[in-house]
Amino acid sequence: MFVNAYLADPGKTKAYYSLALQKCAKNMNLNAIFDCLNQDSRFANALSSVLGGRISMICSAMKKITLNMVQTVYNLGVGEACQKRVMELLLNSTYIFPTIKDGALIKRTKPFFHPAIISTLQQVFAKNVAEKYSDCFTSSISAGPRHDEKEMPIAITAFIATCYHASLDEYHMGAFIAIDFNADQYEDVYIGHVKTLINIREGNPDAFHRLMADLFQEVLQNTTARTINVSEGAMVLLDLAGMDV
16 A cells, blocks of 8 residues: 555556565564465465455545545535536546635645545544554655655555545536446556656655655644644653652
C-alpha cells in the first residue's frame, strides 16, 4: 500500500507478493520460511494468496469509507442535479482539489487536499499506523531545512483518490448504482493520479515535498492529537528539576 496500491496484472501481483514475503522473512530472520518461499512454489503461491486477500480487504475497507462519505462531502444532491455535480467533479479530476469561496472555486495549488481525501486518510491511519510503520514514510528531498519531514506516500494518496472516483461513478446516473470496484476497471484512474504526483515531483521537487509533507501533517495532526495533549499536559505539571536522581 505504501509502494504500489493497485497491481492489476495477476502474474505480476503474485510475483510481487512472493518477493514481499521473502523480504519480510529475511528481515525477520525466518530462514526456514525464506527457504520455503524460494524453493516451494506451492507454498509461495498459498502464502501469497493470504497476503493478497488481506490487501484486498484493506482496499475494500477504504472504498467503503469513501462510498459512505461521497454524497455528503461533495454535496451531490439527487436526480439531474446529482448527475451534473458528478460530471463537474470528474472533469479534470476536480474532486481532488479543496474548494474556496463556498465551493465556487477550487484551490489549484493543493491537489489531493480535498477534505474528503484527508478525512479518509485520517480514518485509515487512525490506529497508529503511521507510528507503527514509520519507516515507510520518507522524504523525497535530501537537502534544505525541510529535508527530514515525512511525506504521505504517492501510492496510498492516489488510491484514496481512485476510490473517490469510483464512488462518484456510482452516482453518475443521479442515484446510487453499485459498480464493481476492480483492478481492471480503475487501474487507469489510479495510474493517472500517480502520474500527476510524479509530474509535480519532477517539475518542482520542493513544491512536491511541501505538498506531501503538509498532507502528512494534516492527516496526522488529528490522529495524534490525544497523544500530544496527554504528553504536553503532563509536562506542564512535571517538576523535572526536582525529581529524585
